[in-house]
Amino acid sequence: MSDQVTTSEKLAPSAALFVEKVLWVRHWNEHLFSFAISRPDSFRFRSGEFVMIGLPAEKKPLLRAYSIASPSYAEELEFLSIKVQDGPLTSRLQKIQPGDEIYLGRKPTGTLVADALLPGKRLFLLSTGTGLAPFLSIIRDPEIYDLYDQIILVHSVRKVSDLANREELESRLADDPLVSDNAQAQFHYVPTVTREDFPTRSRITTMMDSGELLAGGRFGAEAFDPETDRFMMCGSMEMIKDLSARLDTLGFTEGSNSQPGQYVIERAFVG
Numbered sequence: 700m701s702d703q704v705t706t707s708e709k710l711a712p713s714a715a716l717f718v719e720k721v722l723w724v725r726h727w728n729e730h731l732f733s734f735a736i737s738r739p740d741s742f743r744f745r746s747g748e749f750v751m752i753g754l755p756a757e758k759k760p761l762l763r764a765y766s767i768a769s770p771s772y773a774e775e776l777e778f779l780s781i782k783v784q785d786g787p788l789t790s791r792l793q794k795i796q797p798g799d800e801i802y803l804g805r806k807p808t809g810t811l812v813a814d815a816l817l818p819g820k821r822l823f824l825l826s827t828g829t830g831l832a833p834f835l836s837i838i839r840d841p842e843i844y845d846l847y848d849q850i851i852l853v854h855s856v857r858k859v860s861d862l863a864n865r866e867e868l869e870s871r872l873a874d875d876p877l878v879s880d881n882a883q884a885q886f887h888y889v890p891t892v893t894r895e896d897f898p899t900r901s902r903i904t905t906m907m908d909s910g911e912l913l914a915g916g917r918f919g920a921e922a923f924d925p926e927t928d929r930f931m932m933c934g935s936m937e938m939i940k941d942l943s944a945r946l947d948t949l950g951f952t953e954g955s956n957s958q959p960g961q962y963v964i965e966r967a968f969v970g
Contacts, residue, residue, distance in 0.1 A: 830934030
């Protein structure tokens with residue numbers, strides 16, 4: 700089978716998969732892109748969840764778990780993906796064009812949802828790379844601004860061009876008709892780059908250990924408090940394991956859909 704995706708390649712839905720059309724594609728740089736597909740009328744999800752998406756292969760569809768980057772009310776489903784030149788799926792997925800067809804799983808799930816956290820005052824969204832995706836969903840959901848006084852999104856990448864959605868985030872979602880007013884007062888964006896010159900050049904773990912993240916009481920406190928602070932983490936396995944260990948030491952407990960806690964990670968992406 701050719702590794703090109705063409706509009707003439709008609710896909711067949713199944714009991715487990717929808718077939719949806721690609722609506723738009725945006726390439727951020729040589730190894731990062733966003734795209735959106737049509738949303739089935741019956742498809743329901745909570746902001747922050749992931750779903751299986753994929754393309755046909757010789758014997759059965761090739762599927763991978765992708766966090767949904769659009770909020771739960773959106774009419775389209777947005778995703779953020781890396782480009783791996785020899786990757787079984789992303790080597791082909793990066794070539795999709797508007798009008799192409801793609802498989803979409805029928806059952807979204809995940810733990811990066813507000814329901815898995817106990818009530819709190821500050822919500823820290825800690826991400827590396829494409830781990831930004833579920834948080835793009837959460838910060839555009841009006842309900843999150845009713846649950847927390849402050850929402851702080853930290854995005855760590857290697858290169859400046861890896862800061863997907865940077866202008867939108869720096870503007871505090873100024874063009875979003877549903878959350879812009881709340882976001883201007885409650886949302887904070889903290890980008891950091893590790894391998895190029897940038898105002899903040901540090902790893903998230905270093906920022907937490909050194910006190911840089913809360914320096915000067917920038918978010919109303921100079922220490923993390925299990926009574927008021929909540930965390931969601933998505934990205935590299937190393938980052939998630941390191942930060943989870945730090946939060947455990949500080950007295951935070953991991954939450955789940957069945958037993959809410961003070962921090963959550965997406966275990967579907969952690970080995």
